[in-house]
Amino acid sequence: MSMVKVKLYTLHLSPPCRAVELTAKALGIELDQQVVNLLAGEHLTPEYLKMNPQHTIPVLDDNGTIISESHAIMIYLVSKYGKDDSLYPKELVKQAKVNAALHFESGVLFARMRFTFEPILFRGGSEIPTEKKEYILKAYQLLEDTLVDDYVAGNSLTIADFSCVSSFASIMGVIPVDKSKYPKIYDWLERLKKLPYYEEANGSGADELSKFVLSSLEKNSVKA
Structure with a gap:
């Protein structure tokens, strides 16, 4: 260290x-x-x-x-x-791929997660409307289609993976991912879970957020 x-x-x-x-x-x-x-x-x-x-x-x-x-x-x-630039390459084409995936995370994955979670956490929402679920499933499909290589922006790990998995792992606990429909996402997630620091830095917090959203849904529906 x-x-x-x-x-x-x-x-x-x-x-x-x-x-x-x-x-x-x-x-x-x-x-x-x-x-x-x-x-x-x-x-x-x-x-x-x-x-x-x-x-x-x-x-x-x-x-x-x-x-x-x-x-x-x-x-x-x-x-x-960084001891090298592997997580955020200096080479322009590789860097552009990472940048594109970072924008995909903020503009699609995180934005749709927020759009779905915020009404539940802050405004007493007691259910997830069908169109929001469909919106999330479309985001899963886009992520699946993006994974033409082992990682989001090519064949090596970059900050784009850290960004995308932070949102994805938080949503999947609330709107489950069908393994047969999204096999590449599952393989990618398994790759990231093998990182020695994954669970401490992301897995535990993602589970916690999912559980918080689900318990808020339950509490809100009792009040509704």
């Missing part, structure tokens, strides 16, 4: 935070994790807003350099601390 220690304002339930955790583990960076309690509004305090006016998590504080947004943080960490 390197002696590098950077501060991360984070919440293990949050997929973007876990994507950064996976990246840090892969790079051997020790994170000084500052947990931000969103339900208590800690992301809306004047101190936090000064650091990140968009009041999102995660936020990285690397010795006074402040970076928000998970994809930007991951690129920064690999570029500054």
Whole structure:
């Protein structure tokens, strides 16, 4: 392990935070994790807003350099601390593939997950409408079709995998994935689960988020 220690304002339930955790583990960076309690509004305090006016998590504080947004943080960490550029290649075509997958994660996987989970967690939603389920299943199909190689952006592990799996693993516990329909996703997930740090950095938090959403659904339907 390197002696590098950077501060991360984070919440293990949050997929973007876990994507950064996976990246840090892969790079051997020790994170000084500052947990931000969103339900208590800690992301809306004047101190936090000064650091990140968009009041999102995660936020990285690397010795006074402040970076928000998970994809930007991951690129920064690999570029500054990576022993090589394998997780975020400098070669333009490979890098473009990684960038495309990062945008797919934020624009499709995470966006659809949020669209489905937020009404349940924050607005008392007691069911997942059919069209939202279909929207998620379409996202699964897009991910399946993207996996023409072993990993999301080619034949080696990159930050695109960390990003995509952080959202995907969180959704699959709520809207299950049919193995026969999405065999490539299953194979890809098994590959990532073999990483020695996968469970600690992502698996446990993804399970926790899924269970939280399912228990909220149940509580909300009792109230409804």
